[in-house]
Amino acid sequence: MRMPKQSRLCGISLCFHSALTTALVLIFLVLSGSQRANALPAFARKYGLRCSACHETWPILNNFGLKFRDNGYQIMNDHDAPIWQNPGYWPVTFRITPIWHRVSAVSDVDTYQNVGATLPFGTTALQRITTTGFDLSGLDFHTGGTLEKNISFYVLPSSDPTAAFHFETVMGRFDNLFGSPWLNIKMGRFELNNLLSEKRMVGLTGNGGIYQTYHFIPQADGNIFGQMGDNQLGMEYVGHSYDDRTRISAALLSSADGNVNLTFGNAYSGFFTFDQGVDMGKLGVDRLGFYAFVGQASTYFRTSGGAPIAGSGLGNKGFSRVGFTGQFYFGPHFDVNVVTQHGNDNAWFGQGYGNAIATDGNGGVTCTGPQLTPGCPPNNTPGTVLPAGAQAPIWNGVTVESRYVYSPQLIFIAVYEAERMSQQANGAGCATSLACFGTNGTYTNGQSTSNLGNINNYDFIIRYNPFMTNRAGMALQSEFNIFHQIGTGATSPITGVNTNLNSSELLLGLDFDF
């Protein structure tokens, strides 16, 4: 039996950090609704590279990993044949994370005031509920690689913690067409070409395991189709220079937020990116780029017995998300990643029209009953007019992720995100939430506070890889998240006004993939 030798350098730091390991003994993480992409030990095994060669810390890609991906999972040295001799290579990686988890948030809680009555509760009060326990993430099966030189695939069946599976990513790629790195095409369900990848983030908490900027939707807005963080269905062109310094992409997408089965209507959107890396000498290769997500989505559905008919979407209205991306290295140990966003939805979306069928990008269907069933979004049937004062919701957001890489085995990450409404869908906005009494989060033409829905999100992560080989990956992670959103918390039983949402989450996880 040939066992890979443990690297001595790793060994030294293993001793060095063993105290830390002990400290991080409980790990865990969570399972956010969104699925995660990973390091693929399958790739590492195929190419004989350690995880650290492609990942700043897996699954976050470094420049070398980015180039590997841009080349269609090819290293461009003839190891790219689908399978080579090494019998240890099997192109499947799985990832799952057992966690210990503490969640804390305020709810409007029934108070048990009258033990003798038929109903054990009568009034309610805002109370903070804190829960702790051991938990599990979903299971991801990553399989990807080359079918033939310059033809690659990626298939990722992914489950929730109860093992209900869906296809998170499925795509085929044609790379280096006519021998040019500038010509690559993929088709399927895939992650958009976001320089700061959400699928590769290490955050695992409910609010830290996604980028708020990639999913922000104004309160009561019905447009779920502009979520850059969700894998989308479509076709993408990607081009890059030989050394990957210059990257460009354009994708044509169904406005379906990745939902299969033509659930919505005949609407498309486009996602465009450009970024340029610059050799900054001792600092590293720094990148600056921009993206634009522009498109249309339907705002009403034909109905049958009052229930929307899937696939019948009409009344397309526009939306856009544009911003800058930056990746700034300050030497090998410290880097800062920035994404800005200027978002704009058509006024119809602002009034809740748009998605009358699915709840999210993963196919959850809620409203199959007749329209105007409580809880169902409105349907923009012919003759509907916009309420007076309705206007396009507009907002700005920023995500700043800084990473301190103590060594390839130990990394500290801090994420700060801010989402700020600059124009609410309903009127000019009013100064305090009391002045807008009762209108928060409803679909009527009441005014909203100008800051309704604003978010501050903080995430802190320590991630430690006890060993590093080219065979498998394991990380101990601790994460703390604080999430704050204006006016979306529980409704106060006293004022009837929505309180601000303040939640926190602590996770200790054992993240492994093979």
Add this chain to the structure above:
Amino acid sequence: MRRNWMKWSLWVVAVVVLSLPVASWAQLTTQDIAARDNMEAHVGNLTGHANSGQAKYDYRRYCVGCHGDLGDGNGEVAQWLDPPMWPKPRDFQLGIFKCRSTPTGTLPTDQDLYDAISRGFDRSAMPIWNVFTKQQRVDLVAFVKHFSPRFVSEKPGTPIQIPPEPEVTADRVKNGREIFARVQCWKCHGVTGQANGPSASTLQDDLGRPIAAFNFTEGARPKCGSTDQDIYRIFMTGLDGTPMPSFADNIKPDEAWDLVFYLRTLMAQPSKEKDIARQLGLKPVSPNP
């Protein structure tokens, strides 16, 4: 008592003396290597330092899995690489490198190592590292050098002079063919360049590992570069550590260009030389002239 002491010290001396040659064969230790960590490299106007934090960090992050902590090519991946399909990672301690602008047997220049790292090695596990900044690569060159005592005791060779490239003519292509036959490139590379010459199957590198000759006809990239200058350099300096020799003593500098032109006719990539060969109806050389 005293006798005993004498006896012991004799033993100690004997053991030490006897172990000297053994020790000198044994692997270099961390201390030997650390003593050279003030190694520098110079490429263009950049200076790389083996002891820069960046070099150590990058070597550990990117290189150590193959080339090993001690630079001896014994990283954990090495065992999975089976020559001749997949050459073993280079042992930097030996200070012997394939891709050089300098005469055979001499050390490469810093630029040569820099180019090798940036270019990667086709038909091997060695990736292309051109995503790094120039500074990162120069630092890595210094780091690679510090593993071998040769870089302290010797200077790099003087790069060979390459005369300006002449116009391709039919005569030059024909002459190149003559040289290919005369110096017997075909013994290893085969008369059609398909790496199937009479010696091809028995080739071994200096460490006794099987090695394949270059197959010109498959469209593969030569390890040491694909330009005309690179190919000129390849057979005029040789790939040290492999059976691919230097022909500097057998081929005159100007004639060497003719051979480059002829090699182009064997390669899969379209070229002017290929067109000429087709027009001339050039046949493969004969193994028995």
